[in-house]
Each structure stands twice: as structure tokens, then as C-alpha cells.
Amino acid sequence: MKTTKAQTIRKPRPTPTPRTRGDARRRLLTAAIRRIRQRGYANTSVDELCADAGVTKGAFFHHFSSKEALAIAAAEDFQSSAMDLFDRAPHRKLDDPVQRLLAYVLQRRKLLRGELPEFTCLLGTLVQETYATHPAIRETCNKALFEHIDWLESDVRAALARLRTRPRWSAKSLAIHIVSVLQGAFILAKAQSGTSAAIASVDHLHRYLETIFVSARSRK
Amino acid sequence: MKTTKAQTIRKPRPTPTPRTRGDARRRLLTAAIRRIRQRGYANTSVDELCADAGVTKGAFFHHFSSKEALAIAAAEDFQSSAMDLFDRAPHRKLDDPVQRLLAYVLQRRKLLRGELPEFTCLLGTLVQETYATHPAIRETCNKALFEHIDWLESDVRAALARLRTRPRWSAKSLAIHIVSVLQGAFILAKAQSGTSAAIASVDHLHRYLETIFVSARSRK
DNA sequence: TATTGCATACCGACCAGTCGGTATGTTTGT
DNA sequence: ACAAACATACCGACTGGTCGGTATGCAATA
Numbered sequence: 001m002k003t004t005k006a007q008t009i010r011k012p013r014p015t016p017t018p019r020t021r022g023d024a025r026r027r028l029l030t031a032a033i034r035r036i037r038q039r040g041y042a043n044t045s046v047d048e049l050c051a052d053a054g055v056t057k058g059a060f061f062h063h064f065s066s067k068e069a070l071a072i073a074a075a076e077d078f079q080s081s082a083m084d085l086f087d088r089a090p091h092r093k094l095d096d097p098v099q100r101l102l103a104y105v106l107q108r109r110k111l112l113r114g115e116l117p118e119f120t121c122l123l124g125t126l127v128q129e130t131y132a133t134h135p136a137i138r139e140t141c142n143k144a145l146f147e148h149i150d151w152l153e154s155d156v157r158a159a160l161a162r163l164r165t166r167p168r169w170s171a172k173s174l175a176i177h178i179v180s181v182l183q184g185a186f187i188l189a190k191a192q193s194g195t196s197a198a199i200a201s202v203d204h205l206h207r208y209l210e211t212i213f214v215s216a217r218s219r220k
Numbered sequence: 221m222k223t224t225k226a227q228t229i230r231k232p233r234p235t236p237t238p239r240t241r242g243d244a245r246r247r248l249l250t251a252a253i254r255r256i257r258q259r260g261y262a263n264t265s266v267d268e269l270c271a272d273a274g275v276t277k278g279a280f281f282h283h284f285s286s287k288e289a290l291a292i293a294a295a296e297d298f299q300s301s302a303m304d305l306f307d308r309a310p311h312r313k314l315d316d317p318v319q320r321l322l323a324y325v326l327q328r329r330k331l332l333r334g335e336l337p338e339f340t341c342l343l344g345t346l347v348q349e350t351y352a353t354h355p356a357i358r359e360t361c362n363k364a365l366f367e368h369i370d371w372l373e374s375d376v377r378a379a380l381a382r383l384r385t386r387p388r389w390s391a392k393s394l395a396i397h398i399v400s401v402l403q404g405a406f407i408l409a410k411a412q413s414g415t416s417a418a419i420a421s422v423d424h425l426h427r428y429l430e431t432i433f434v435s436a437r438s439r440k
Numbered sequence: 441t442a443t444t445g446c447a448t449a450c451c452g453a454c455c456a457g458t459c460g461g462t463a464t465g466t467t468t469g470t
Numbered sequence: 471a472c473a474a475a476c477a478t479a480c481c482g483a484c485t486g487g488t489c490g491g492t493a494t495g496c497a498a499t500a
Contacts, residue, residue, distance in 0.1 A: 021464070021479065040349040042262035046456060057457085058481045067456065117352075124407045128348055129260040131410040132337075142411040169427070173420035176408065180421035181397075184404030187344045188396065190351040191362040200393035201400035207389070208428045244446070266490060277491085278447050287490065 025063040027053035032074040038117040041071055041129050041137075071126060072140045078122040079144035083151065097158035098213040101178075102206065104152070108182060109202045112195045120190070124183045149175045159213050167212070174212075181205045245283040247273040252294040258337040261291055261349050261357075291346060292360045298342040299364035303371065317378035318433040321398075322426065324372070328402060329422045332415045340410070344403045369395045379433050387432070394432075401425045 031052035035044045046067055050060050064070040086092075091103035111119045127141035152175035160171055182205075185198035192198075251272035255264045266287055270280050284290040306312075311323035331339045347361035372395035380391055402425075405418035412418075 024480075038352045040260070040262055040353075042260055043349070043353060045454080047454085056481050058459095058461095059479070061457070062479060062481095123411070125348055127411045128345055128407055129263070131413065132258045133260075133263060138411065138413065142413075145408070145411050169420075169423065174424060176417045177401075177421040177424040180404030180408055180417070181401055182404065183407045184400030184402065187348055187403045187407075188365070188400055191343070191347045191358065191365050193351065193358065193362075197396045197400070200389075201397040203389065204394060204397040204428070208424070208431075211428075211431050242445075265488075267488085276447050278494095279445070281491070282445060 024053070024055045024059040027055060028060060028063060028070065029074050029077050032070055033078050033122055034117055036071065036074065037120050037122050037125055041126055068134055068137060071130075071134075071137050075123055075126055075137065075140045075144055079147060082148070087151075097155045098162065098209075101152075101155050101159055101209055101213070104155075105178070105202060105206045105209065109199060109206070112185075112189070112198050112202070116189060116193075120186045121183060124186060145179065149179050152178055163213070178205065244273070244275045244279040247275060248280060248283060248290065249294050249297050252290055253298050253342055254337055256291065256294065257340050257342050257345055261346055288354055288357060291350075291354075291357050295343055295346055295357065295360045295364055299367060302368070307371075317375045318382065318429075321372075321375050321379055321429055321433070324375075325398070325422060325426045325429065329419060329426070332405075332409070332418055332422070336409060336413075340406045341403060344406060365399065369399050372398055383433070398425065 028049060031049050032044070035049060035052060046057065046060055049070070050057055060070075064073065086104065086107065089103070089107055091100060091107070094100050094103065123141040123144050127138055127145075130137045149172065153172050156174045157171040160167070181201055185201045188197040188201065189195050248269060251269050252264070255269060255272060266277065266280055269290070270277055280290070284293065306324065306327070309323070309327055311320060311327070314320050314323065343361040343364050347358055347365075351358045369392065373392050376394045377391040380387070401421055405421045408417040408421065409415050
């Protein structure tokens with residue numbers, strides 16, 4: 001097991017590595033977010049991920065202790081990117097919380113025009129596959145999903161405050177419903193290989209919100 | 221590689237197989253429907269499935285040409301069982317299509333009280349994981365999902381006929397939305413390891429249907 | 441006795457993770 | 471100012487084990 005001479009001297013120049021040093025982690029995360037959304041967690045191998053990211057296995061296990069650890073990091077990264085995307089949207093500056101909510105739904109509707117692996121949710125994909133076998137991943141996805149729900153809830157709460165009569169359901173339950181519809185829409189889009197069903201469902205969600213907050217006249 | 225005599229004579233009594241002959245296919249389907257819902261397609265191995273079903277690999281590949289073929293058969297079987305379950309429910313005999321729809325949603329809500337691998341949808345789980353890699357599975361799930369949607373659509377259509385004013389959206393779009401909400405609810409249930417979020421979402425769906433078909437006074 | 445319905449043994453491909461090693465900074469003692 | 475000492479980033483061959491699928495045999499039924 002000591003050094004065999006033949007092994008010690010391998011190649012004079014293994015790779016000149018023209019790529020910038022230090023971005024392997026970022027590249028792996030990006031590759032994972034794309035790949036897992038497209039092919040699922042179990043069906044994505046570490047080798048594929050490395051090839052995708054243009055790094056080696058050594059780099060992978062230098063930055064992540066396991067495949068599961070990468071998935072967890074990817075879920076967290078995905079969530080923070082998503083929050084950025086939705087929180088920086090111009091309609092966020094609207095004064096009316098009802099308008100903010102409706103604009104959010106329309107923003108998501110617009111996103112459906114892109115490609116499938118771009119608009120689908122990593123969290124939903126991941127958790128569906130791993131909830132029973134990888135508790136740590138499940139918990140991370142749950143946390144991220146409810147972070148988003150909480151974020152929505154504050155707008156729902158503000159919108160509810162403008163209603164004349166208090167409904168029997170909570171602000172949180174409606175925030176949950178919004179996320180639920182979106183997740184379901186993604187599944188139908190995958191089944192269809194198209195977005196017409198997803199759009200139809202999101203449109204109904206939009207109408208539901210209008211019915212609640214607009215048709216029922218607001219206090220203003 | 222020809223037969224070695226020592227291999228030919230193995231054990232005098234390999235297994236008396238007390239199990240009834242001829243049910244291996246059924247057992248494999250049942251095992252697959254449970255297991256894939258719980259652990260996903262890629263993470264379910266043929267060996268596990270065989271162990272679960274109490275059959276051997278030989279039996280597996282006698283009945284199914286591949287793992288993919290089993291998944292397709294399981295999806296079809298799952299769909300026909302589900303149709304049975306919902307179509308034979310007592311509330312199906314109600315005259316009012318609106319009541320039938322509301323009762324359907326309540327039935328699904330009630331199912332959420334069971335265990336996760338029992339009420340979740342094999343089709344949604346399967347298609348999310350395989351849509352990009354197994355076109356045949358995707359297509360089967362799509363077909364099954366839209367069979368269910370079509371089934372719902374006929375009630376929606378009948379319910380719409382009772383409304384005074386025709387809405388701008390189609391009967392099919394609402395049927396799609398119903399399925400979408402349910403699929404989303406399953407994802408949240410998996411993330412939560414609980415059903416409170418799923419129930420909240422299904423309740424909003426129920427209220428939406430009421431708003432459309434009940435609150436808006438019907439022609440009767 | 442032929443066909444169907446399994447059982448057992450096995451195979452090559454692939455997979456997550458390891459390990460010995462190198463290349464490139466960064467800090468520190470002099 | 472400079473080099474030794476250390477730390478970080480990365481490389482890629484290798485391993486033990488698992489996977490889907492195959493080859494072959496045999497027992498029960500028709």
C-alpha cells in the first residue's frame with residue numbers, strides 16, 4: 001500500500017485547469033438544481049452532476065460530504081433564489097396587498113411560459129421522492145416551503161384586514177392553498193409535457209382570490 | 221457456461237410454495253403501488269419489490285418485460301382502482317351534480333385521514349420523477365390523470381348548466397383545477413409528514429366550488 | 441406431454457463514496 | 471523580503487456493493 005513508483009508518476013500535466021478556481025461549489029449547486037428537477041434525485045448520479053458542472057468527483061466530495069448533503073444545500077439555495085426573484089419583482093412595491101397577491105399569481109403564471117425544468121419547483125420534486133427515505137431532505141424542503149408560505153401569509157393577512165367581514169379560514173390556510181395549487185400545476189405540466197392545464201389551474205386560483213378580495217367589496 | 225452437473229442438481233425441495241399459484245402478477249402490482257408511492261420509482265429496486273410481494277425475480281420478469289413495464293401496468297391498475305373507488309361511492313347517486321362534486325371533494329378530504337402511502341397518488345409521484353426520462357410512463361400517467369379529469373368534467377358540465385350565467389372558463393378547466401389542488405395537497409402532506417396543510421387546501425377548493433355553484437344562486 | 445408459472449444463479453454496468461496525491465493560495469517566523 | 475508551514479481546492483483511480491436484466495431449470499396444470 002506504500003507508493004508504487006508507477007502510480008506516483010502519473011501524467012506530467014494532468015489538466016492545466018483553465019477554469020477559475022473556487023467556483024466548483026456554485027457550479028455543482030446550479031447543476032444539481034437543474035438536473036434534479038429534470039430527472040429526480042435518485043436518478044441523478046454524482047458522476048453526471050460532476051460532468052455537468054465540469055468538475056471532478058474529488059471536488060464534489062471536497063465541498064459536500066454526501067449526495068444527500070448536496071441536495072440539502074441545493075434546496076436551500078433554490079429557496080433563497082426564489083425568494084429573491086419574487087421579492088424583487090416590481091409589483092412588490094404596490095400599496096394594496098390584494099394587488100400584490102394577484103400580481104404574484106400572475107407572475108407565476110408568466111413563468112409557466114418558460115421551459116419545464118426552469119419553472120418547476122425543486123422542493124416539490126425533491127420532497128415527493130425522498131420524504132420517506134431521507135428525513136433531512138424532507139425537513140429542509142418543508143422548512144423552505146413554509147418559509148414561502150409564511151412570506152405569502154403576510155400579504156394575505158394584510159388583504160384580509162381590508163375585508164368587511166372576517167372569513168372563517170385563516171390567512172395561513174390561504175397561503176398554503178396558493179402554494180398547493182402551484183405545486184399541483186407543476187405536476188400536471190410534467191404529465192402533459194405542456195402548460196395548458198397548469199395555466200388553467202392557476203387562472204382558477206386567480207379567480208378565487210378575486211372572488212374573495214375583490215368581488216366581495218372591500219372596506220377601502 | 222453450459223450446465224455444470226453440480227448446478228443442475230440443487231436442492232431436493234427448493235420451496236414447497238404454499239402460496240397459491242397464479243397471483244404473482246397481482247402481488248407485484250400491489251407491492252409496486254405501495255412502494256413506489258412511498259419511495260419513488262428510481263429508489264424502488266426490482267429485488268425489493270419481489271421481496272415485498274413474496275415472489276422471485278424469475279416471476280417478476282415472467283410477468284413484466286422490464287421495471288418500466290411494471291410501472292406502466294401499476295399506473296393503469298392504480299387508475300382503474302381509483303375510478304372504482306370514486307365511482308362506487310354512495311354520493312354518486314345524488315341527483316344534483318353540484319352535490320356530487322362537493323361530496324367528491326369531501327370524500328377526498330376524508331381519505332386524507334389515512335396513512336400517507338395510502339392516500340397519495342401514484343400517478344403524480346411517478347410522473348414527477350420520470351417525465352423527462354421515461355416517456356412511456358409519462359404518457360400513461362398523463363392518460364390516467366386526464367381520464368380522471370374527464371370523469372370530473374362531466375359533473376362540472378352538468379353543474380354549469382344549472383348556473384344562470386355562463387362563466388368565461390370551461391368545465392374542463394375546473395376539473396383540471398380540482399385535480400391540481402389535490403396533487404399539490406399531496407406534496408404538502410409529504411413535506412409536512414402530516415395532513416393539516418393538505419386539508420386546508422382542500423377546504424379552500426371546497427369553498428371555491430361553493431362560491432361558484434351555491435353562493436351564486438342557481439337556476440334550479 | 442406441452443405450456444405456463446415460477447425458482448435460482450449469475451452477469452456486466454453503474455454508483456456513492458474513499459484515498460493518495462497535487463496545485464494554489466495564505467499566514468507566519470525570521 | 472522571503473521562505474517555510476499550513477490550509478484550501480481540486481484531481482481521478484479504485485472499491486465494495488447494488489442494480490436491472492438474463493439464462494436455465496423444474497414443477498404443476500391443462
